[in-house]
Amino acid sequence: xxxxxxxxxxxxxxxxxxxxxxxxxxxxxxxxxxxxxxxxxxxxxxxxxxxxxxxxxxxxxxxxxxxxxxxxxxxxxxxxxxxxxxxxxxxxxxxxxxxxxxxxxxxxxxxxxxxxxxxxxxxxxxxxxxxxxxxxxxxxxxxxxxxxxxxxxxxxxxxxxxxxxxxxxxxxxxxxxxxxxxxxxxxxxxxxxxxxxxxxxxxxxxxxxxxxxxxxxxxxxxxxxxxxxxxxxxxxxxxxxxxxxxxxxxxxxxxxxxxxxxxxxxxxxxxxxxxxxxxxxxxxxxxxxxxxxxxxxxxxxxxxxxxxxxxxxxxxxxxxxxxxxxxxxxxxxxxxxxxxxxxxxxxxxxxxxxxxxxxxxxxxxxxxxxxxxxxxxxxxxxxxxxxxxxxxxxxxxxx
Numbered sequence: 001x002x003x004x005x006x007x008x009x010x011x012x013x014x015x016x017x018x019x020x021x022x023x024x025x026x027x028x029x030x031x032x033x034x035x036x037x038x039x040x041x042x043x044x045x046x047x048x049x050x051x052x053x054x055x056x057x058x059x060x061x062x063x064x065x066x067x068x069x070x071x072x073x074x075x076x077x078x079x080x081x082x083x084x085x086x087x088x089x090x091x092x093x094x095x096x097x098x099x100x101x102x103x104x105x106x107x108x109x110x111x112x113x114x115x116x117x118x119x120x121x122x123x124x125x126x127x128x129x130x131x132x133x134x135x136x137x138x139x140x141x142x143x144x145x146x147x148x149x150x151x152x153x154x155x156x157x158x159x160x161x162x163x164x165x166x167x168x169x170x171x172x173x174x175x176x177x178x179x180x181x182x183x184x185x186x187x188x189x190x191x192x193x194x195x196x197x198x199x200x201x202x203x204x205x206x207x208x209x210x211x212x213x214x215x216x217x218x219x220x221x222x223x224x225x226x227x228x229x230x231x232x233x234x235x236x237x238x239x240x241x242x243x244x245x246x247x248x249x250x251x252x253x254x255x256x257x258x259x260x261x262x263x264x265x266x267x268x269x270x271x272x273x274x275x276x277x278x279x280x281x282x283x284x285x286x287x288x289x290x291x292x293x294x295x296x297x298x299x300x301x302x303x304x305x306x307x308x309x310x311x312x313x314x315x316x317x318x319x320x321x322x323x324x325x326x327x328x329x330x331x332x333x334x335x336x337x338x339x340x341x342x343x344x345x346x347x348x349x350x351x352x353x354x355x356x357x358x359x360x361x362x363x364x365x366x367x368x369x370x371x372x373x374x375x376x377x378x379x380x381x382x383x384x385x386x387x388x389x390x391x392x393x394x395x396x397x398x399x
Contacts, residue, residue: 027070028063028322030055030309031090033110034100038078039202042227042256043102043301047124048073049294050305051099054343056293064313065322076101080109087113087121095119096324097312102301103226104130104174111138120312120328124304126250127177131353137328139311139354141304143273145181147357148249151376152222152271153185155362160245160269162220164194166213168206168233170225171198178224178249194218203229206236213242220245223252227299231260238264245269253365255299265365269373273360274300274307274345277370282338282345303345310343311336311350335382349382357382 032051035044055069063069072093076083083106090098091113097120101107104127111130114121115137123130123138128145131138156162167182169175175198183193195216197209203225210233213221223233223246230252237246246268251257253270276287276298286306290298312327314336319326332352336344348358362374 027068028097028316029093029095030069030071030312031086031093031095031098032071032073032100033076033083033086033090033098034073035078035102035106036073036075038076039226039228040076040078040101040103040106042299043124044076044078044100046256046299046301047100047102047305049290050298050302050307051309052305053290053293053302054306054309057343058309058313064316065320067322069309076103076106078103078106080106083107083110084113086110090114091117091119096322097122097327099123099305099308101125102304104177105172107138108173111135114138118325118328120315120324120331122308122312124301124308125174127173128181129173129177131355135354136332139308139331139350140356141308141311142250142300142356143360144355145178147355147379148271148273148360149178149181149185150379151360152247152249153182153189153191155269155271156220156222156247157186157189157191160220160247162191162218162245162247164192164216164218165220165222165247166195166197166216166218167193167222168197168199168209168213168225170201170203170229172201174226175199175201175224182222182224199225199229199233201226201229204232206233207240209233210236210240210242213237214240218244220247223248225251227251227254227256228260230254231257231265234261234264234268250274250300253363253370254301255297255370258365258368258370263368266367268365270363271360271376272300272363272370273358274303275361275363275370275372276300276303277363277372278346278361279372279375280346282342285342286345307343307345307348310341310345311348314341314344337382347382349378349380 074086087110102124104125107123107125248270357378
């Protein structure tokens with residue numbers, strides 16, 4: 001009996017040691033699971049570079065809680081099935097956190113694996129459905145569509161005063177989620193939808209889509225596709241003589257889109273959650289550091305990866321120990337400000353779903369560059385929890 005109890009005790013200890021191995025490592029292992037080839041190569045490469053730049057800086061300053069970060073980068077090939085397999089491998093490697101994938105369709109599939117393993121998972125995906133499934137381990141590095149679309153809808157109806165629009169969208173989780181949210185945001189506005197035009201991920205020829213937009217007689221077009229398709233759509237719109245407003249969200253006016261579309265991008269207007277052209281000192285400093293490191297200008301995806309690492313750093317330091325579950329819990333009410341953590345780039349607050357809120361921007365492409373034309377406030381004021389003031393000592397009693 002005593003021998004049997006001893007064996008049970010040894011087995012229990014072994015299980016406990018295995019469960020806590022991620023927390024006793026000499027380094028903090030992070031899996032960077034991103035799109036380095038296929039249709040998402042531009043987004044994934046920028047995200048990866050942003051992650052690695054932040055890791056380099058943090059390691060140079062002593063790491064997190066005295067431990068250095070080690071990244072393991074893998075290519076999803078822009079394939080959800082591959083993303084899921086790589087996430088399972090990251091779980092087997094006992095990483096502390098996972099960054100990526102960026103594409104909504106991939107994270108929708110892969111996040112089930114990180115959830116089962118209780119590993120915090122940061123994504124650049126914007127589909128609203130990512131954070132509506134009750135997954136306590138998923139966190140955004142960008143706005144959800146439910147946050148972004150009301151802002152762009154307000155611009156189209158109140159500032160641009162468009163009576164109706166044609167919507168060109170990509171037929172995947174990202175595009176369909178965006179379509180649903182922009183329709184919801186416009187439902188009670190003065191702007192009506194003249195046409196909904198579906199396109200495929202990776203589509204090369206946008207001539208038919210643009211022709212349908214023209215035939216709808218819409219006052220403007222709202223383009224919601226991935227980066228490379230956005231550039232093709234812009235070129236085709238200009239080719240067919242479209243001279244009405246072209247409006248979009250973050251993916252319409254990104255740096256890569258501007259480079260690919262050339263002069264066709266000029267005049268495009270978009271609401272963006274992040275832009276390296278924002279008139280904010282921390283953002284301008286990031287742009288310069290990224291360009292020195294990689295010899296090109298980052299887009300919003302680079303900012304997502306970079307600020308995401310600093311978000312994880314802030315959460316770990318708030319908890320004070322390498323405990324994945326405790327860090328995930330802390331992230332659900334986390335407020336990070338640039339005075340405490342400059343790497344966060346902009347003051348940010350996370351809610352109970354893993355969604356974030358912060359300032360954002362309205363940009364217009366002019367002469368091949370993004371120009372910020374308005375800074376938009378967070379949907380909700382970001383309240384910084386300050387420590388309570390120490391109680392004053394009671395006045396001595398009078399005799």
